[in-house]
Amino acid sequence: MDQTVTINKDVSIVAYYFRSGTKRLRCFPKRMEWDGKQITFTETGLRHPTRKGQRMVHIFDMTDGNADYRLEFDAEQLTWTLVSISDVSYSQTFAPAYA
Amino acid sequence: MPKVSKLHLPLNIEEPQILHIDLNSCFATVEQQARPLLRGKPVGVTNRNTEYTCVVAASIEAKARGIKVGMSFHDAKSLVPDLVMVESDPPKYHFVYQKLVDIMRSYSPNITMKSIDEGIIDFHNTRSVINTRDLVDIGYEIKGRLKEDVGSWMRCNIGIAPNRFLAKTAAGLHKPDGLDVINHKNLRQTFSGLALTDLTGIASRNEARLNAAGIMTPLQFLEAPADVLRRQVFKSVCGEDWYSRLRGHEVDDQEWSTKTIGRQYVMDNLRPTEAMVRSRLAYLCETTGMKLRYKGLAARGILVYARYASGDYWYGRKIFKSTFFSNAEVHRRATLLFNQRPRDSFEREIGVSCYALEPSNLDQVSLLEEVNKETWLTEAMDTINGQYGEFTITYASSLGAKGTVKQKIPFGTTRYFELLCNRA
Numbered sequence: 001m002d003q004t005v006t007i008n009k010d011v012s013i014v015a016y017y018f019r020s021g022t023k024r025l026r027c028f029p030k031r032m033e034w035d036g037k038q039i040t041f042t043e044t045g046l047r048h049p050t051r052k053g054q055r056m057v058h059i060f061d062m063t064d065g066n067a068d069y070r071l072e073f074d075a076e077q078l079t080w081t082l083v084s085i086s087d088v089s090y091s092q093t094f095a096p097a098y099a
Numbered sequence: 100m101p102k103v104s105k106l107h108l109p110l111n112i113e114e115p116q117i118l119h120i121d122l123n124s125c126f127a128t129v130e131q132q133a134r135p136l137l138r139g140k141p142v143g144v145t146n147r148n149t150e151y152t153c154v155v156a157a158s159i160e161a162k163a164r165g166i167k168v169g170m171s172f173h174d175a176k177s178l179v180p181d182l183v184m185v186e187s188d189p190p191k192y193h194f195v196y197q198k199l200v201d202i203m204r205s206y207s208p209n210i211t212m213k214s215i216d217e218g219i220i221d222f223h224n225t226r227s228v229i230n231t232r233d234l235v236d237i238g239y240e241i242k243g244r245l246k247e248d249v250g251s252w253m254r255c256n257i258g259i260a261p262n263r264f265l266a267k268t269a270a271g272l273h274k275p276d277g278l279d280v281i282n283h284k285n286l287r288q289t290f291s292g293l294a295l296t297d298l299t300g301i302a303s304r305n306e307a308r309l310n311a312a313g314i315m316t317p318l319q320f321l322e323a324p325a326d327v328l329r330r331q332v333f334k335s336v337c338g339e340d341w342y343s344r345l346r347g348h349e350v351d352d353q354e355w356s357t358k359t360i361g362r363q364y365v366m367d368n369l370r371p372t373e374a375m376v377r378s379r380l381a382y383l384c385e386t387t388g389m390k391l392r393y394k395g396l397a398a399r400g401i402l403v404y405a406r407y408a409s410g411d412y413w414y415g416r417k418i419f420k421s422t423f424f425s426n427a428e429v430h431r432r433a434t435l436l437f438n439q440r441p442r443d444s445f446e447r448e449i450g451v452s453c454y455a456l457e458p459s460n461l462d463q464v465s466l467l468e469e470v471n472k473e474t475w476l477t478e479a480m481d482t483i484n485g486q487y488g489e490f491t492i493t494y495a496s497s498l499g500a501k502g503t504v505k506q507k508i509p510f511g512t513t514r515y516f517e518l519l520c521n522r523a
Contacts, residue, residue, distance in 0.1 A: 046133035046250055048194035053488035059190070061133035068134040086134060 004086045009034070011071070011082045029060060029071060034082055039064050059083075106325035106339050110283040111261045111347030116222040118234055119258040119266035120203065120241065122195070123275045125216030127158035129195050130185050132250040141166065143175055143184045149367065155187065159275050198248050202241055219263055221352075234259045238278045261347040267299050283347060290317035308332050321345045360390045360398070361452030369408070369445065376446050377434075378499030383451045384433050385497055388426035389489070391453060392481065397422035397460070398453035401429065403436040407444040415439055416454075424459045425477040426494065 015031035028047065032039045045061035045068065058073040070083040122128065126144040131137045141161035143154040154175050157166040164179045175182055196215050203210045209221040222234065238257040245253045258269025260281040269279040272289070281289050295306045295317060312332045314320050320341075328338030340350045362383040368375060380403075391398060399422050404414035415436035423429060433451050461478070465471050484491050490501055 043135045045135050046129070046191065046194070048191055050190040050194075051488075053484075053491065054486050063135045068136050086136070 004084050006084045007082045008084075009082055011080050013071075013080050014038070015040075029062060029080070032069070032071070032080075032082070039069070041069070106342060108325075108343060108346050108348060110286060112283045113261050113347075115234060115259045115261050115266075115280060115282050117260055117263055117266040117349075118220040118222065118238060118241075119260075119263065119270045120199065120218050120220070121256045121258070121267070121270045122199070122216040122245075123254065123256055124156060124159050124162065125195070126156035126187060126192055127161070128253060129191055130188075131158060132252040133188075133191060134185075135252075137183060137185075138252060141179050141182045143182050144187050145172065145184050146187050147367070148186050151365075151369075154184075195249055195253070199245070202244050202248065206237060206241075217267075219266065235278065235280065242276075242278070262344065262349040263351045264299065264344045265347055268293075268297075271297070271299075281347075286347065287318060287321070290321055293317050295320065305333075317345075357394060357396065357456060359452050359454045360387060360394065360396065360456065361402070361450060362386050362390075363448060363450030365448045366446055369447075371446060375499060376449065377437075378497055380433065380437060380449055380451070381430055381494060381497035382500035383449065384430035385426045385490075385493060387451050387453055388424065388429045388477075389481075391424050391429070391456075392459070392461075392477070395459055395461075396456045397424040397458070398429075399423075399455035399457070400453065401432050401436065402452045402454065403433050403440075404450050404452075405437075405440050405446050406448040408447050409444040411441075411444065413440050418455055422457060422459070424461070425473050426480075427473065427477075429453065430494070430496070 011032050011034040013029040013031070014033055015029075016027050017030045019026050019028065026047070028041075028044050030041055032041070041062040042065045043063050045063060047058060047060050049056055049058050051057075056075050058075060060071040060073065062069045062071060068086040070085075072081040072083050073079075074081070127142045130142055130144060131140075137158075139160060140158070141164055142158040143161055143166060144156040145152045146155055150172060152172050154161075154166060154168055154170045154172070157168060157175075161175075161179060161182060166175050166179055166182065170178075172184065175184075192215055196212075199216075199218060200210070200212065203218050203220050207220050207222055207225040209223070209225060211219045211221070213219060238259060241257065242255060245255055254276040256270040256274055256276065257278045258266040258271070258281070259279070260266040260269050261283075265281045265286070268289070269281040270277070272279045295301050295309060295315070296303070298317060298320075301309070309315075309320060309332055312323070312327060314323055314332070323332070323342075325339050325342040328342050329336065330338070332338055333341065343350050364379055364383055366376070366379070371379075399420075400416065400418040402414060402416035404412065406412050417432070417436060419432070423432065429451070461474060465474070480492055493501060
């Protein structure tokens with residue numbers, strides 16, 4: 001299994017970038033402040049909306065070149081949550097969570 | 100005495116109007132798209148984060164190193180030690196599916212999704228919409244739009260042909276990013292480079308049937324007379340279907356109605372207690388009830404089965420006079436059957452399936468007060484769960500399974516995709 005650490009903490013997105021989409025301008029996080037660190041994203045993986053009941057949240061899969069970050073934007077509360085971090089040192093030796 | 104087939108068809112010479120799109124290694128490619136650090140690495144997607152699982156999708160890099168879909172986790176890991184296994188994430192795949200549907204629908208209203216990662220655009224009668232553009236141009240445009248709308252790592256195979264079968268065959272010719280056309284001019288040439296098992300629908304058993312009749316290659320299959328295929332090879336009308344299909348005539352344009360609705364689950368514990376088994380059964384019954392109502396159906400029959408660690412298999416089924424659709428009724432009737440099962444060994448897999456389906460009459464108020472109460476309770480529960488997410492309120496009997504039993508990716512059909520994604 002890959003090494004994914006669940007965080008589920010509110011974070012601050014301090015910089016954004018914009019890209020033109022097929023219909024409108026699309027907005028993506030560029031820099032995140034979390035745990036006293038600043039993380040600058042270098043690439044966007046996938047942005048997809050998903051529902052939590054009737055609430056719509058947007059999932060952003062981002063990378064800074066060293067790790068993959070999963071961010072969740074609550075379009076109702078306008079909050080950002082860092083859901084998980086997947087480390088680049090993918091498990092060569094299998095170390096499952098249930099062991 | 101079987102009917103002798105007089106069918107004699109020439110090759111279909113019409114201009115290809117069917118475009119088949121196939122996102123190869125879809126789930127693994129979407130994971131690589133979402134997580135750039137996985138790109139170029141062998142990736143396997145699994146349904147559950149345990150040791151006793153199997154690969155449900157493998158990336159192109161993993162396939163190149165011998166990983167096959169369905170391979171057990173241990174086999175895959177021993178073959179490719181640096182294989183990265185990730186757990187499936189259906190909302191992600193649903194997003195890509197929806198994007199693919201949007202792209203396809205912008206060309207023709209006549210589209211059919213064969214599964215999450217496969218779709219067909221039928222351009223018959225819609226040539227004026229696309230201004231008689233060449234389908235090859237449209238194919239390349241679709242590839243570009245997929246990269247633009249989803250991400251740069253996304254690739255798809257496109258096949259263009261006069262019928263669905265040949266279009267799918269064309270889509271499989273140059274994986275993972277091909278675009279091929281099969282028409283009456285290059286049909287024989289294309290078949291000459293294929294083996295029988297390269298044809299969709301021909302696996303080892305059908306190959307053995309064909310070999311027994313002296314048919315060893317797709318070209319010989321194409322040249323075989325209809326009555327030989329019907330009487331000698333397939334011994335049914337399937338032989339004539341194959342005869343037409345191989346010549347480019349459409350026989351697969353059919354919609355099938357839902358016959359059964361159910362769920363199954365491979366136990367997450369090798370020595371499950373009675374309470375564990377029952378909680379998982381209750382959970383399966385709840386999801387079965389949800390599926391029934393999602394499709395607007397009610398059932399009269401129910402089947403419950405268990406597969407044991409000893410290898411034994413048991414099932415019980417019963418058909419009732421009255422229809423049922425609520426979670427509680429599915430659970431009650433399934434439990435009545437489940438209580439009759441032998442208990443000589445540990446359950447390895449359990450399943451529930453409803454059959455004898457008919458449209459539910461939820462709007463019809465019953466003369467019986469208890470039936471109305473059950474209907475209203477079910478509707479209230481569905482409303483709350485629709486508002487706050489599935490399983491926000493649930494039966495106490497299935498609490499032990501909540502969070503453990505996860506919805507698998509629907510491989511064959513996309514009928515319950517919306518329902519599944521609402522649960523995330």
